[in-house]
Amino acid sequence: MSSPLQVRLLGELELVRGTDRIAITAGRLRALLALLALSAGRSVTSERLVGELWAEQLPSNPRRSLHTYVNRLRNLVGAETIATDPYGYTLRLDPDQVDVLRFGRLLADARQAADRTTERLALEAALLLWRDEPFGGIDAPVLQQVERPRLVEAFLTASERRIDLDVEHGQLDGPIEELAELTGRYPLRESLWVRQLRLLDRSGRRAEALERYEQVRRLIADQLGSDPGAPLQTVHAALLADPTTDPTPEPTPAVIPRQLPPDLRIFAGRLDVLQALDSRLDGAAGATLRC
Numbered sequence: 001m002s003s004p005l006q007v008r009l010l011g012e013l014e015l016v017r018g019t020d021r022i023a024i025t026a027g028r029l030r031a032l033l034a035l036l037a038l039s040a041g042r043s044v045t046s047e048r049l050v051g052e053l054w055a056e057q058l059p060s061n062p063r064r065s066l067h068t069y070v071n072r073l074r075n076l077v078g079a080e081t082i083a084t085d086p087y088g089y090t091l092r093l094d095p096d097q098v099d100v101l102r103f104g105r106l107l108a109d110a111r112q113a114a115d116r117t118t119e120r121l122a123l124e125a126a127l128l129l130w131r132d133e134p135f136g137g138i139d140a141p142v143l144q145q146v147e148r149p150r151l152v153e154a155f156l157t158a159s160e161r162r163i164d165l166d167v168e169h170g171q172l173d174g175p176i177e178e179l180a181e182l183t184g185r186y187p188l189r190e191s192l193w194v195r196q197l198r199l200l201d202r203s204g205r206r207a208e209a210l211e212r213y214e215q216v217r218r219l220i221a222d223q224l225g226s227d228p229g230a231p232l233q234t235v236h237a238a239l240l241a242d243p244t245t246d247p248t249p250e251p252t253p254a255v256i257p258r259q260l261p262p263d264l265r266i267f268a269g270r271l272d273v274l275q276a277l278d279s280r281l282d283g284a285a286g287a288t289l290r291c
Contacts, residue, residue, distance in 0.1 A: 005077060007037040007091075007098045010151070011131030013138055015076070022076055028053050031140040032069050036082070036091035037098045038147065045088040052142050099129045100151065107158055116165055123162040130155055156182070156189060163195060172203050187219055190232045197235045210239055 003018030013030050015022040024030050035052055036044055050062040059065040070089055074082050083090040095101035106126035113119035134151045135143045159182060163175045179196040186192060193216045200209035213228075213236045220228050227233070 004097055005081065005093060007033065007040075007093065008131070009034055009037065009098065009100045009138075010103060010129050010134050012136035024076065026072075027139050029069055029072055030138050031143070032073055033077075033091075034135060034138050034140065034143055036073075036089060037093070038100060040091050040093040040095050040098045040101060043085050043088050043090045047088075049088065052140055055141060100134065102126075103129050103151070104154070107154060110158070110161075116168070120162060120165045123158050123165070126158055127155070127162060152186075156186060156192070160191060160195065167199065172199055175199055176203065183216075187216070188223065190216070190220075190229050193228075194231050194235050197232075197239065201239060206239060210236075213239070 006014075006016040008014040008016065013024065013034065015024055015033065024033060031053055032049065035049060046063060046066055050058065050066055053066070053069070054062065070082060070084075081092050083092055095105065103126050106122050106129075110119045110122035110126065113122060134148050138144075159178070163178060166175050176196065176199050179192055179199065183189070183192045183196060193212065197209045197213055200206070200212065213232070216232070217228055220226060228236075
């Protein structure tokens with residue numbers, strides 16, 4: 001029995017069976033596979049496929065051209081893998097054989113998890129599928145302009161949530177490193193910077209946090225012509241308002257004695273006081289005590 005086919009779209013397109021990679025070089029053939037894979041197990045109409053593959057530059061006979069590409073794809077994946085119906089075509093794969101669909105299922109599992117441990121496991125499994133920007137090497141407007149931004153947003157949201165869960169468990173170094181990588185790849189996503197600045201401060205690296213804020217502030221000003229958003233400005237204000245901890249050690253508190261000191265044999269430096277006390281005591285000795 002042959003290994004199941006795998007379609008990987010979270011990065012450069014890969015078509016894999018077991019350990020073998022199946023090469024797909026033609027641009028429209030790659031786009032056709034991706035479009036069918038996103039609806040694995042469900043029919044995709046011929047009209048939709050023609051519209052996505054050729055847009056406004058339709059061939060003289062769109063349906064015949066589409067049928068030709070479908071047959072070429074069948075030669076690569078197996079004739080039984082692509083079914084025909086009166087309205088279109090179906091890629092007969094389980095959704096988990098397509099990384100994009102498996103990614104979505106795992107994120108849904110994370111949202112519905114009963115506890116944080118299960119949630120984190122699902123998030124980690126989903127994020128491990130992410131190799132790079134989706135649909136690499138595929139020229140299809142709907143994939144690049146609609147599906148790709150949607151998936152990137154899902155990836156970043158999942159990454160932030162997984163980082164938050166790690167921080168809840170006391171991790172700092174790993175999340176800081178991951179946030180540094182993510183802000184490098186997605187420098188205009190301010191929620192990543194907010195997390196990075198807070199964690200740097202918690203790690204005793206406030207000066208570095210202030211430097212990073214200035215870095216992103218300049219970036220936003222240069223590319224967007226605006227100031228950072230309110231959450232990022234709030235973190236910056238907190239960094240400035242809360243003074244750096246004084247490295248000088250706290251003074252040792254005085255120890256309260258638990259017993260009286262021994263009697264002093266000499267009470268030096270208080271002669272005038274002693275004479276005054278003696279005179280008062282002498283007077284008190286002759287007084288009559290009345291009850």
